[in-house]
Amino acid sequence: MTQIGEVALWVALAISIWGMGSAFVGGYTRRGDLVLSAERTIIAVFGLLVSCGAIIASFLRNEYVYQYVAGYSNRELSLFYKTTGLWAGQTGSLVFWALLLALFSAITVVQNRTRNREFMPYVTGTLLTVIAFFLVVIVFASNPFKLLPFAPADGRGLNPQLQNYWMTIHPPTLYLGFTAFTIPFSFAIAALMTGRLDTRWITTTRRWTLLAWFFLTCGIIFGMMWAYVELGWGGYWFWDPVENASLLPWLTGTAFLHSVMIQEKRGMLKAWNLFLIIGTFLLSIFATFLTRSGLIESVHSFAQNLTIAWIFLGFLSAGTLVSAGLLWWRRDRLQPESQIESWISREAAFLGNNLLFVGAMFAVLWGTIFPLISEGFLGQKITVGPPFFNRVNIPIGLMLLALLGIGPIIAWRKASSRNLVRNFTVPVLVCLVIGLSMWVGGVRHPQALLTFALGAFVMATITIEFYKGARARAGIEGEGYAKALVSLVDRNRRRYGGYIVHVGLVLTFMGFAGQAYDAEETVVLQPGESMEISSPFGHTYRLTYQDMSWYTAKNMTKLISSLRVEKDGRPAGLLTAEQRAYKQREEMSSEVGIKHAWNEDLYLILAGVDPLTAIRYQIIVMFMLLSAATVAATTTSSLAQRAVFDPGAHRLRDHPTPT
Amino acid sequence: MKKQRKFLVGGGTVAALVGYLMFTGMKDSMVYYHTPTELIAKTTQDPTYSDVGVKVGGRVVPGSVHFDQRSLDLRFTIVDIENAQTQFPVHYNGPLPDTFQEGRDVVIEGKMAATGTFEASTVLTKCGSRYEAGAEAYES
Numbered sequence: 001m002t003q004i005g006e007v008a009l010w011v012a013l014a015i016s017i018w019g020m021g022s023a024f025v026g027g028y029t030r031r032g033d034l035v036l037s038a039e040r041t042i043i044a045v046f047g048l049l050v051s052c053g054a055i056i057a058s059f060l061r062n063e064y065v066y067q068y069v070a071g072y073s074n075r076e077l078s079l080f081y082k083t084t085g086l087w088a089g090q091t092g093s094l095v096f097w098a099l100l101l102a103l104f105s106a107i108t109v110v111q112n113r114t115r116n117r118e119f120m121p122y123v124t125g126t127l128l129t130v131i132a133f134f135l136v137v138i139v140f141a142s143n144p145f146k147l148l149p150f151a152p153a154d155g156r157g158l159n160p161q162l163q164n165y166w167m168t169i170h171p172p173t174l175y176l177g178f179t180a181f182t183i184p185f186s187f188a189i190a191a192l193m194t195g196r197l198d199t200r201w202i203t204t205t206r207r208w209t210l211l212a213w214f215f216l217t218c219g220i221i222f223g224m225m226w227a228y229v230e231l232g233w234g235g236y237w238f239w240d241p242v243e244n245a246s247l248l249p250w251l252t253g254t255a256f257l258h259s260v261m262i263q264e265k266r267g268m269l270k271a272w273n274l275f276l277i278i279g280t281f282l283l284s285i286f287a288t289f290l291t292r293s294g295l296i297e298s299v300h301s302f303a304q305n306l307t308i309a310w311i312f313l314g315f316l317s318a319g320t321l322v323s324a325g326l327l328w329w330r331r332d333r334l335q336p337e338s339q340i341e342s343w344i345s346r347e348a349a350f351l352g353n354n355l356l357f358v359g360a361m362f363a364v365l366w367g368t369i370f371p372l373i374s375e376g377f378l379g380q381k382i383t384v385g386p387p388f389f390n391r392v393n394i395p396i397g398l399m400l401l402a403l404l405g406i407g408p409i410i411a412w413r414k415a416s417s418r419n420l421v422r423n424f425t426v427p428v429l430v431c432l433v434i435g436l437s438m439w440v441g442g443v444r445h446p447q448a449l450l451t452f453a454l455g456a457f458v459m460a461t462i463t464i465e466f467y468k469g470a471r472a473r474a475g476i477e478g479e480g481y482a483k484a485l486v487s488l489v490d491r492n493r494r495r496y497g498g499y500i501v502h503v504g505l506v507l508t509f510m511g512f513a514g515q516a517y518d519a520e521e522t523v524v525l526q527p528g529e530s531m532e533i534s535s536p537f538g539h540t541y542r543l544t545y546q547d548m549s550w551y552t553a554k555n556m557t558k559l560i561s562s563l564r565v566e567k568d569g570r571p572a573g574l575l576t577a578e579q580r581a582y583k584q585r586e587e588m589s590s591e592v593g594i595k596h597a598w599n600e601d602l603y604l605i606l607a608g609v610d611p612l613t614a615i616r617y618q619i620i621v622m623f624m625l626l627s628a629a630t631v632a633a634t635t636t637s638s639l640a641q642r643a644v645f646d647p648g649a650h651r652l653r654d655h656p657t658p659t
Numbered sequence: 660m661k662k663q664r665k666f667l668v669g670g671g672t673v674a675a676l677v678g679y680l681m682f683t684g685m686k687d688s689m690v691y692y693h694t695p696t697e698l699i700a701k702t703t704q705d706p707t708y709s710d711v712g713v714k715v716g717g718r719v720v721p722g723s724v725h726f727d728q729r730s731l732d733l734r735f736t737i738v739d740i741e742n743a744q745t746q747f748p749v750h751y752n753g754p755l756p757d758t759f760q761e762g763r764d765v766v767i768e769g770k771m772a773a774t775g776t777f778e779a780s781t782v783l784t785k786c787g788s789r790y791e792a793g794a795e796a797y798e799s
Contacts, residue, residue, distance in 0.1 A: 161758075232754075272666075340665040351669050359677035366681060371692065381692035383714060384685060391684035392677065524729060588755070607754035608728040 002063060005054025006145040009095075012047030012102075013135040019044065020128040027121025027193070035121045039109045041128065045102035052099050055092055055144050059085040065151035068092060068144045074157035076555035076583070081158055084168045088158060091144040093171060097288060098134040100172075100179040105131065108183055108208075116204055122190035130182055133315050141308040157555070160582045160589040166226035170219060174246055177216025178284035181253060183208040185281035188274050192326040197270060197333045202260045213257055216250050232590045232605050234520070239389040244368040245287035248361055252280040255357035258407075262350050265412070267337030271327060272354070274334075278323040282316055283361075290368075342414035349407040356396050356403070363392040398450055401509055404502055405458035408465065426464060431457035451513035455506045462499045469496070522607065535600050542566040543575070543604075557581045561606050565595060577606035690714050690768065695739040695747060702771050709771040712780075720746060721761040731755075733782070740764065747771075751779040758784040 019041025026034025055068070059082040064070040072088040073081075086092045105127040112120055138144070161167070184205035191201035223243065224236040237243060256276040262269050289312040327334070340347045367384045374382040405427060411419040435453030443449050466485065469492075473484035489496040517536035525531065530544035544564040551558040559579045565572045578591035593604035692714045693701070701708045715737065723736035732752055739745040749767055759765070759782065769779040 269666075343665070348665070348669070351666065352673070355670055355673035359673045363677055363681050363684075367684075383690050383692050384688050385690060387688035388681075388684040391687065392680040395680060396677070522731070588758075590754075605754060608726075608731060 002054040002058040002061070002066075003145065005051040005058075006143070008047040008050035008054070009135060009139055009143075009145075012044040012051070012098075013132060013139055015041045015044040015047065016128045016132040016135060020125055020132055023121050023125030023128060027125065035124070038121065038124045038128065039113075042102070042106045042109050042124075044128075044131065045099070045106050048095065048099040048102050051095055051144075052086060055086050055095065056083055059083065062155075063151075064153070064155045065147055066144070067146045067148050070148060070152055070155040072155070072158050074155040074555075077155075077158055078554075081163055081168070085158070087171045087175070088162060091138075091142045091146075093175070093288075094134055094138050094142055095144055096172070097175050097179060098131055098138065100175055101127070101134070101182055102131055104179055104183055104208075108186075116187075116200075118194050118196065119187060119190040119201070119204075122193045123186045126186035126189045127182065130186075133311075137308060137311050141311055157582070160556075160580065161230055164226055164230045166222050166229065170222040170226055173215050173222055174219030175288075177212050177214075177219050178249065178288060180208055180212030180215060181249065181277070181280050181284050184212070184277050188277045189323070189326065192274065192323075192330050195330060195333055197330060199260075199264050202263065202273065206260075209253075209257060209260075213250075213253050216246070216253060220246050220250060229592060229594065232592050234518075234592075234603050234605065239367070239386045241368050242291045244364050244389075245290040248365055248368075249280045249283040249287055251357045251361040251364070252276050252283060255354045256280060258350055259354045262347055266347060268339070268347065269351075269354075270336065271331070271334040274323075274327060276354075276358075278319075279358075279361075282319055282323075285312070285316060285319070344410070344415045344420070346407060346410050346412045346415075349403050349410055353400060353403045353407060356400050360393055360396045363396075364389065367392075394447055397509065397512075398447070398454065401451065401454045401458065401506070404505065405454070405461045408499070408502075409461050423461075423464075427457050427460035430460035445513075445516040448513040448516040451509050455510050458502060458506050462503060465499060466496070535602075537600055539568055539600070541572075541602055542569075546574070555583050557583075559606075563593075563604070565602065575602070575604055577604045579606050692716065694741070694745075695737060696742050696745040698771065699745055699747070706773070712768060712770055714766055714768045715777065716740070716764065716766045719759070719761050719763050719765055724761050726755055733759075735761075737765070737767065737777070747775060747777055749777045749779050749782075751782050753782075756782055756784050760784075 019038045022034040022041075023038035026032070026036075026038055058066050058069050059073050060079070062069075062073070062075055064073075068089060068091045069085070072085050072092075077085075081088075087096045105124075108127070109120070109124060112123070116123075184201075187201040187205045191197050220243075223246065227238065227243075228236040253276075256273065259269050259273055259276060263273055289308075340351065342348065367388050371381050371383045374380055409423040409427075431453050434456035435449060438449055438452055443452065466488070469488045470481055470484040473479060473488050474481055477484065477487075479487065489500075514536065519533055519535060521531070521533055523531045525543075525545035527545055527547060530542055532540055532542050534540045542565070544566075546562050546564055548559065548561045551560060557580070559581075560576050561578070562574050562576045565575050572595065575593040575595055577593040580589045580591060582589065590606055593606075595602040595604075690712055693716075695715055695717045698709065698713060698715055717737040718740050720736040720738050723734075725734045726732070730752070731754060732750065733755060734748065734750050736746050737749050751767070751769075763784050766783045767777060767779040768781045768783075769777060772778050
């Protein structure tokens, strides 16, 4: 029965190829019937739904004759992880990617049935090209319905490290981000094709860009959470190729989010914006390919599945060439309407932000693919580790942090000295006072000190912005300050929503910088023994090893050790750290114990147990503010979401068609 | 083009800065990746070769693993995946990596000591299963 999923894939492929052709031909020859036909082919989405349904069904029905199911499931796997098996591996992920894109495409077509008609043939054509590309990869190189020569009695089971809550929501969130960026990309291509290169393609896809950015950010954060609780080395970012891959489109996407404002306000950076969104799209495709293929480990070990690499590389090169060709063809219409008048202006600050983001992207890309480049061209595999990425990205990050404070308060065109004095005196003073008092307080780590001082600067600018806005509203509308603050944000979500994201970013930066002050210790404890460790915030944790217990669950044996925790002499509950042995894969997996506080985490790894029941722990107290960042991101999301799904806002902001 | 001058100057400055950071960063953190056979050949030529640190990819010899739970000393023998003749002992101190097992492919980073034992600062298990569930296990 589940074979119907494979038939559905072929049907979807045929339909999307027809739609792609008729969209472009219809757009070029201005034949409305062809365009309409193309838009209707978005029903290819149902083929993908059937296909995804079939994959999930084959997981639930334990059909291990499918290579994909056998590779990622077994009889003992819980229902939850069987269902999410759809995106546990490369094959299923690609189908899921295509499904998400098809759904987004369908929404776009419905949203624009009476708007943006001149764009729609090319938008539809571009979207269907991407869908067709994924279907080609799936059908010819990575078929989820590939059968094994025999049906094994049981599957190999899911890698224990993937059996984690964060890991099940991380890939879909990331994919939502990747796929949503395809929508603004397709409008950019349509703008280039039709030659309508005003800001319309940007404003009409503004919500999609925000949505994409939001999901991509959340996806990256979820991935960090997973690494933090699951990998058990007390960190959340390791500059692993797979992590880097998801960061690349985020960097260009974030640059795009900012640079479009310059085009909207001043008619500058037109070609640059197109370049950024095209780059973001191509990097999303590259990231999808990289994360799931294992390419980076070695070109040699990858040789077994070269077809998929060639298809992806072919698509990426074709995409780059076509986009570059279109940009060159339309270069006359991409002349800026005005120019940067001074280095001391908001335009220049935004430009600096953009160039730094793109610079960081190139550095991360280079470090990530360097093992491949060196192996391919020098015949000698050379890798670069976290020190390379930190060396490049910490200075860039600090400069971006400074611009985060400068950008929103510096004047457009050319800042007068009066503007500078009025807006910058207080924040600069705050920055200096905080920086100096931290220096006196003993913070000597240069990067950490700079981060905290610059962070204080940014926070001061944002606080002043909110205060000024609320004061003005309170004065005009006669509202109380609290009410004025809420309606201020509500009326101008783009601006104040952006500030909230900035707050989250500053806290995240502080969390990163605080790593310089993590306390770490490895101890061996006998039952009843205790140890003490003090945190960067001056708290003292006292941990007493209590006991060890065995527990047999359905598909694993757990070894649970528990410790009593006292914080500054006061009882703070029990903390457990586990080692799990999974039956199917004969693998061990450690489950760390974490005690969260608003500012720091106590992080416990059970490192080993010996026959005398002495246990060994690695204990890390970390400066953690990542959770704060998540809160800020979520707040923004609720703000952004209303902007996306509020039909009223939609109509009001719809621009009249200029002639 | 005159209009774009500030854009180009800014771009040039940032490119130069990022280029400089990348260049110095590469110099500090470049690590050569070898197979055990390549490393033995290099260290025979020049005993100080691996002093700066290298990465070696190989397989854990079954039956060679000794892990002391108390001191967290891990000792095992690594073998070249393609050439069973090349083997050498490895020492590492720290918690056992989760997926570390006999017969597994591992990447170790560190330096070759004069005694002929590789002193590893990190041991990473190559878990292809993290992304691809080793379809080859069934195919072969």
